[in-house]
Amino acid sequence: MWILFTLLAAFMQAWRNAFQKQLSVDVNVLGVTLARFIYASPLAALYLWLLYSSPDAVIPAFHDNFVFYVVAASLMQILATALMVVLFKQKNYAIGVGLAKSEAIFAAVLGVLFFSSALTPLGWLGVLLGSIAVFLLSGLTSIKTISWSTVLIGGASGLAFALTSLWVREASLALGLPFPYGAAWVLLFVISLQTLILLCYLALRDAQTLNALWSKPKLTLLTSVSSCIGSLGWFTAMSLETVPLVKTLGQVEVLFTLMISAWFLNEKLKKQHYLGLGLIVVAAMLVMWA
Numbered sequence: 001m002w003i004l005f006t007l008l009a010a011f012m013q014a015w016r017n018a019f020q021k022q023l024s025v026d027v028n029v030l031g032v033t034l035a036r037f038i039y040a041s042p043l044a045a046l047y048l049w050l051l052y053s054s055p056d057a058v059i060p061a062f063h064d065n066f067v068f069y070v071v072a073a074s075l076m077q078i079l080a081t082a083l084m085v086v087l088f089k090q091k092n093y094a095i096g097v098g099l100a101k102s103e104a105i106f107a108a109v110l111g112v113l114f115f116s117s118a119l120t121p122l123g124w125l126g127v128l129l130g131s132i133a134v135f136l137l138s139g140l141t142s143i144k145t146i147s148w149s150t151v152l153i154g155g156a157s158g159l160a161f162a163l164t165s166l167w168v169r170e171a172s173l174a175l176g177l178p179f180p181y182g183a184a185w186v187l188l189f190v191i192s193l194q195t196l197i198l199l200c201y202l203a204l205r206d207a208q209t210l211n212a213l214w215s216k217p218k219l220t221l222l223t224s225v226s227s228c229i230g231s232l233g234w235f236t237a238m239s240l241e242t243v244p245l246v247k248t249l250g251q252v253e254v255l256f257t258l259m260i261s262a263w264f265l266n267e268k269l270k271k272q273h274y275l276g277l278g279l280i281v282v283a284a285m286l287v288m289w290a
Contacts, residue, residue: 002177004238004287006249009233021088023219027255031209032223033081034198037191038213039229040221041222044188047232051184060175060185069171070186074193080160087153089174102158104251105131107165108244115166117242126286129279130248136276155253158227165234172239183235192229248287 024032026107031130049056084100108127112115119127168190172182213220237246258277 002237002246003249005233005237005240006246007233007252009230009237010250010253011256012226012233013250014253014260015255016223016230017084017088018260019223019226020085020145022223023216023223024088026216027212028201028209029082029085029215030198030205030206031213032085033078034195034202034209035216035220035223036081036208036227037198037224039221040191040228041188041195043225043228044184044191044232045098048184048188051181057181058097058177060095060177060182063174066171066174069174070189070193073167073186074190076160076167077164077190078194078197080157080164083157084247087157100154100157100161101154102131103161103165104158104244104247106159106162110166111166111242111244112161115170117244119210119217119242119244122247122286122289123248126246126248126283129281129286130251133246133251133254133279133283134273134284136195136279147232162243162247165238165247168235169238169243172235179240180236183232185227186239187231187235190235191228245287249284252284254280 020032020035023035027035080100086101104127108117108119108124122268169184170187171190175182175185175186177184199210201271234246234250237250
């Protein structure tokens with residue numbers, strides 16, 4: 001089940017990134033970040049309402065640990081998304097996503113060190129191959145041509161996404177609910193808090209960004225819908241399986257990203273991108289077997 005939800009998340013996230021890439025042409029970083037959340041809260045509430053149409057559903061108790069994890073994950077995902085948008089402006093679409101996918105590496109290391117996430121040797125091999133694939137997809141052909149600002153932004157985005165994922169999993173587990181109720185509650189709280197924070201900030205400090213966002217209703221809606229469905233997949237998968245395995249399998253997102261980049265955004269790809277793509281497929285197979 002976690003594999004199916006991860007594949008759903010990867011597919012929808014690839015489209016969300018493509019829509020954000022287009023939106024970033026006319027809207028600034030915070031506006032594009034808000035587009036990810038602004039219409040997602042009603043969808044998350046609808047999903048939770050549908051789940052609770054069952055008479056056996058239990059309302060959880062929300063304690064301090066849950067609140068901390070939700071707030072921490074919400075703020076970290078805002079930062080991660082903003083860094084991703086900045087990254088889009090420095091490299092082409094496929095390369096930007098490839099760098100940000102370093103989150104699987106950070107999730108593996110941080111998960112084992114601080115979050116009691118155990119990985120088998122096969123799982124570590126999958127993470128290692130996925131890391132090599134990220135390097136190939138970064139578009140670096142020589143150390144002399146490396147853009148350190150892009151690498152740092154991509155690494156920071158990956159680290160922020162990894163922390164977001166780890167805290168989301170902890171929040172789901174803290175509720176102690178059966179599948180899929182815990183993930184649904186976390187999804188609603190995280191998205192709602194993120195929307196409130198960004199809306200209040202932009203309304204007070206940058207109303208022009210909100211106007212620019214309203215002028216792109218179709219792209220904004222597509223971004224929010226694809227983001228909500230993608231987050232639903234990620235949050236549910238991470239409530240069922242450890243974050244390193246979910247995020248390594250989630251690198252199949254690059255499969256979809258490369259197709260969107262080449263066919264939807266008309267961006268050219270290099271041979272090393274296809275090699276990286278092949279390694280991601282192998283890494284995905286290894287973590288599923290692990």
